[in-house]
Amino acid sequence: LAFNTFDYGFLLCISEDALRVETLNEYLSSRSYLVGYGRSQVDAEAFALLCRPLPERHVHALRWYKHIAALKPQTNGQTPESKAKRVQPPWSPPEGTDVSKLHLYNSLTRTKEVFVPQKGNKVLWYCCGPTVYDASHMGHARSYISFDILRRILKDYFKYDVFYCMNVTDIDDKIIKRARQNYLLEQYGEKKPSPSQILQDVLTARTPFKAKLAETTDPDKKQMLERLDAAVDAALGPLQMSVQSNAAGDTLQNQVLLEEAKDLLSDWLDSQFGSQVTENSIFSLLPKYWEGEYHKDMEALNVSKLILVNNSIYEVLTLCIVLYFLSARQLRLAFLMHSWKDTLDYSNNTMESAIQYERFINEFFLNVKDILRSPTDITGQFEKWEAEEIELNKSFYEKKTSVHEALCDNIDTRSALEEMRALVGQSNTYMAARRSAKLPPNRMLLQSIALYLTDMLKTFGAIEGSEPIGFPVGGNGQNADLESTVMPYLSVLSDFREDVRKIAREKKVTELLRLCDELRDDTLPELGVRLEDRDGLPTSVKLVDKETLLKEREERKKMEDEKKKKKEEAARKKQEQEMAKLAKMKVKPSEMFRSETDKYSNFDETGFPAHDAEGKELSKGLAKKLRKLYEAQEKLYNEYLQSTQNGS
Known part of the structure; x- marks a missing residue:
């Protein structure tokens, strides 16, 4: 349609309401009014012609309709061009939606109840603490980390004013007995x-x-005692043999037995001589020492400092052993991936799941930080959103809602972490699609997602420090300074290496390419730097813990060795098959059946069998089958002869 700016007659020409509105919407896509820059008589007449609210999808026509509806109708003394007064449209509050409330498991009612503090927003919390007479173990870690997670979520996520108090028992029958035994x-x-x-x-x-x-009937305790008894039994053997042979006593054998049998020996000594102990200082020195060790363990596990009150599980793994294989963050993630009130599976699968979760999330953080470091002008930071960004942003808000609902449901950190994992997976898919299309991803959207995930992990106590995005690198508190300091130099090094690789490929200088690979694979990982070469895109530079990179390198080398081994095995089998085929080709057709005397007893002049081992004539079916084999061998033998002739 050719629209006349000062005429709305085109609307009168359209009889169908839907088409009329659609046409008006298109007309108003670049205009505010039908005529001029203010409400006119033409606008009023067009408004009267429509006489009903317009569909939401026609945003331009709807905007115009609402604006005209909000203006007072003109009086007789006004001209069409006179300025009308604005009248506020009627308003009513939105209906809204139900807001999830925090529900916690009530051990008294054995149901989940709405959590309501006694006094406003203030929460007073008392928690039973350790009896300090020995090293902390996994049972202690589970208890104190889980309560630390709950306290952090109540305080930092739900914004309760939490006063958390834990006792440390430093005088107890266990402490007195252990002090005497030691x-x-x-x-x-x-x-x-x-x-x-x-x-x-x-x-x-x-x-x-x-x-x-x-x-003992408790299965876990019985298993622990059986392991202890087995260790003592193994240490007894060498010393018994030494004593029976009247050999000189081996000091090492003595020490091994004393170490393995210290629990049962100290218990026996206490039963014999415990009443004779008069050294009272031992009863204060022991708890003082182990209380100090307890605080060190809690600090290593990133458990917040507590208000402590002094009073006058049979897990065999102590925390020092566990933390040798797992970081404090990985151990916390393992607990987060289980319900705080349920029994925890301490298997290797549980710990491996925590390691993989940390690696998955960390890789996302590294990718986002790499994107944010990419140079761009000020306008490049505010990209227009396409369908992919709108979809990811929608999913982002849905996942945030799901995380909130999970935490409201008895602080279900397991479901919360799964929702966060799903969000990272969708973000990775988005980044991969943009990379494949050679298009830059939306920086602000990915930054928002990364900031949210970082904030949630800080709330859970899995991240400590002030860095805005991701896990700390180089120790807590050093991440921001480390990245801002070294990244400019690493970027220059990466660009220089890429230029060298480009020239080396053009000039076919393989030695330079090998040195560039060596820098990437061997040198920089020792410094905690990972370079990722990408086709058609700049090399990605990431700061990663040195131990992680070295482990990755070891795993990569192991995979390469296995791949090489499989390749060599396949080549060997292929060679064996070729040798077997060659050996078979060398057999003359006239000789192939003559060696099978257990099957055949008579042969014609060509070596083809005529009778079986019992002297009976071969059946037609068997003879036909053997003839096919004979002809196939004849063909192979001719090929062999042909190859030898060509070779000569």
């Missing part, structure tokens, strides 16, 4: 007993221990 065992060692005396005492102490083992 003291008596130390005194026993200082007396330097002979090997035969040690052997006799351990065997004596083992008798009540065996009785205790037989009476």
Whole structure:
């Protein structure tokens, strides 16, 4: 349609309402009014012609319609061009939606109840703490990390004013008994007993221990005691042989047995001489030492400092052993991936899942930071959103809602982490699609997602420090300074390396390419730097923990070795097959059946069998089958002869 700016007659020419509105919407896509820059008589007449609200999808026509509807109708004394007064349209509050409330499991009612503090937003929380008489173990870690997670979520996510108090028991029957046992065992060692005396005492102490083992019904405790008994039994053998042969006592054998049998030996010593201990200082020194170790363990696990009150699980893995294989973050993630009130599976699969989750999330953070470091002008930071960005942003808000609902549901961190994992997966898919299309991803959107995930992991206690995005690199508190300091130099190095690789490929200088690969694969990982070469795109530079990179390099080398081994094995099998085929080709057709005397007894002049081993004539079916084999061998043999002739 050819529209006349000062005429709305084109609307009168359209009889169908839907088409009329659609045409008007198109006309108003670049205009505010039908005529001029203010409400006119033409606008009023067109408004009267439509006489009903317009569909939401026609945004331009709807905008015009609402604006005209909000203006007072003109009086007789006004001209069409006179300025009308604006009248506010009627308003009513939105209906809104139900807001999720925090529900916590009530052990009294055994149901999830709405959490309501007694006094406004203030939460007073008392938690039973450790009895400090020995090293912390996984049971302690589970308890204190889980409560630390709950406290952080209540305080930092739900914004409650939490006063958290935990007691440390430093006077207790267990502490008194353990102090006596340690003291008596130390005194026993200082007396330097002979090997035969040690052997006799351990065997004596083992008798009540065996009785205790037989009476134990708890499966976990029984398994622990059985392992202890097996270790003592293994240490007894060498010393018994030494004593029986009257050989000189082996100090190492003595120490091994004393170490393995210290629990049952100290228990026996306490039953014999515990009442004679008068050194009272041991009862304060022991809890003081282990309380200090407890605080060190909690600091290593990133458990927040607590208000402590002093009072006057049989997991065999101590925290120092666990933290040798897992980082504090990985251990916390393992706990986050389980319900805080359920029994935790301490298997290798659980710990491996935590490691993989950390690696998955960390890789996303590294990719986003790499994108944010890419040079761009100020306008490049505010890209127009296409359908992909709109879809990802929609999913982002849906996942945030799901995380919130999960935390409201008895602080279900397991479901929350799965929703966060799904969000990262969708973000990775988006980045991969943009990379394949050679298009830059939307920086602001990815930054928003990364900031949200970082904030949630900080809330859970899995990230410590002030860095805005991702896990710390180079120790807590050093990440921001480290990245801002070294990244400019690493970027220059990466660009220089890329230029060298380009020239080396053009000039076909393989030695330079090898050196560039060596820099990427061997040198920089030792410094905690990962370079990722990408076809058609600049090399990605990422700061990663040195240990992680070295482990990745080891795994990559292992995979390459396995691949090489498989390739060599395939080549060997292929060679064997070729050799077998060649050996078969060398057999003359006239000789192929003559060696099978257990099957055939008579042959014609060509070597073809005529009778079986019993002298009976071959059936027609069998003869036909053998004839096919004979002809196939004849063909192979001719090929062999042909190849030898060509070779000569």
